[in-house]
Amino acid sequence: MKLQPQSSADAVAQRLAQTATRCLIDEARLSPKPGLVDSRGNGAHSDLSLSLMERSAHSLTPTFFALAQQCWRRPADVALRQLIGRLGREGEQSMMAATNGVNTHRGAIWALGLMVSSCAMLSGHATASAISEQAARLAQLPDPAAPTVFSKGLRASHRYRVPGAREEAAQGFPHVMKRGLPALLHSRAQGASEQHAMLDALMSIMTTLSDTCVLSRAGMVGLEAMQQGAGAVLKAGGCASHAGRQQLAELDQTMLGLNASPGGAADLLAATLFIDRVALPAS
Numbered sequence: 001m002k003l004q005p006q007s008s009a010d011a012v013a014q015r016l017a018q019t020a021t022r023c024l025i026d027e028a029r030l031s032p033k034p035g036l037v038d039s040r041g042n043g044a045h046s047d048l049s050l051s052l053m054e055r056s057a058h059s060l061t062p063t064f065f066a067l068a069q070q071c072w073r074r075p076a077d078v079a080l081r082q083l084i085g086r087l088g089r090e091g092e093q094s095m096m097a098a099t100n101g102v103n104t105h106r107g108a109i110w111a112l113g114l115m116v117s118s119c120a121m122l123s124g125h126a127t128a129s130a131i132s133e134q135a136a137r138l139a140q141l142p143d144p145a146a147p148t149v150f151s152k153g154l155r156a157s158h159r160y161r162v163p164g165a166r167e168e169a170a171q172g173f174p175h176v177m178k179r180g181l182p183a184l185l186h187s188r189a190q191g192a193s194e195q196h197a198m199l200d201a202l203m204s205i206m207t208t209l210s211d212t213c214v215l216s217r218a219g220m221v222g223l224e225a226m227q228q229g230a231g232a233v234l235k236a237g238g239c240a241s242h243a244g245r246q247q248l249a250e251l252d253q254t255m256l257g258l259n260a261s262p263g264g265a266a267d268l269l270a271a272t273l274f275i276d277r278v279a280l281p282a283s
């Protein structure tokens with residue numbers, strides 16, 4: 001979608017929105033991802049496809065643009081948190097309209113929505129730590145208008161007593177800051193291709209994330225298989241190595257066998273790519 005900037009705020013909002021959409025598309029196309037939709041196929045999903053994921057990603061550009069515009073240079077307070085919540089839920093509706101009711105990106109709207117908002121609050125110029133800290137502040141604020149449905153993610157969080165999407169954000173996205181981003185930068189510095197560096201970032205996120213998508217579909221057995229399998233890929237030398245790619249192929253088979261798909265880890269990979277592309281280098 002073409003957005004016409006009117007001011008510097010609009011120009012930054014346009015850049016952030018287009019980058020967020022691009023990160024969703026790059027995440028979806030990245031292959032081979034265990035259990036997830038990628039350019040090979042639908043993974044463990046019967047209702048998702050790459051073209052649906054791409055359509056959904058494009059439908060979200062106006063949501064990310066509105067979030068960035070509305071958050072431009074504003075402080076974190078309850079009024080802004082409520083506004084972001086409303087825009088995020090409207091984004092979920094746009095996604096559902098674009099996909100005929102299939103949940104392609106709910107978790108991604110949450111993670112990227114908070115990051116786009118945080119970045120705009122900081123005038124579009126901020127380090128990775130500043131963006132993640134601002135996102136944590138937003139996520140910690142109450143949104144009295146939030147619906148009280150007991151979602152699948154919330155149910156898994158309660159049943160297995162593990163943190164979910166809300167906690168990940170409220171803690172400042174530790175799986176982006178301490179796993180995904182360092183792994184992406186490390187693999188690049190070792191000479192890995194961009195594809196392999198992105199896959200290593202995903203593996204690093206998967207080693208410790210309590211992904212409620214995996215828990216909902218495959219329980220604790222599925223979560224342990226995901227964490228252990230991702231660790232084995234990295235231990236074998238990562239995705240740039242032949243041994244690492246063999247472990248990755250095994251993990252893919254295991255996840256498909258368990259009908260498990262790490263959707264939360266995929267969201268956090270997209271968020272990692274976003275931070276990598278928009279954050280200023282730390283001084």
Ligand SMILES: CC(C)(COP(=O)(O)OP(=O)(O)OC[C@H]1O[C@@H](n2cnc3c(N)ncnc32)[C@H](O)[C@@H]1O)[C@@H](O)C(=O)NCCC(=O)NCCS
Binds near residue numbers: 085168265
């Ligand atoms: C917080 C959200 C993600 C709802 O989470 P909930 O735990 O209730 O479960 P739900 O099953 O609906 O979605 C969870 C999704 O998060 C992702 N996820 C799963 N596990 C994790 C994890 N450990 N960490 C991060 N993301 C995860 C997955 O994609 C999963 O599908 C969100 O939909 C929400 O409440 N949005 C309200 C609108 C809002 O406030 N938006 C503000 C930012 S735009």
Ligand SMILES: Nc1ncnc2c1ncn2[C@@H]1O[C@H](COP(=O)(O)OP(=O)(O)OP(=O)(O)O)[C@@H](O)[C@H]1O
Binds near residue numbers: 213
């Ligand atoms: N490449 C991807 N493949 C699959 N899921 C992804 C991908 N990228 C991100 N996701 C995330 O995974 C979540 C979809 O997970 P899931 O299929 O478990 O949702 P659901 O439709 O609520 O559940 P189910 O299909 O089990 O009924 C979305 O919230 C989305 O953000």
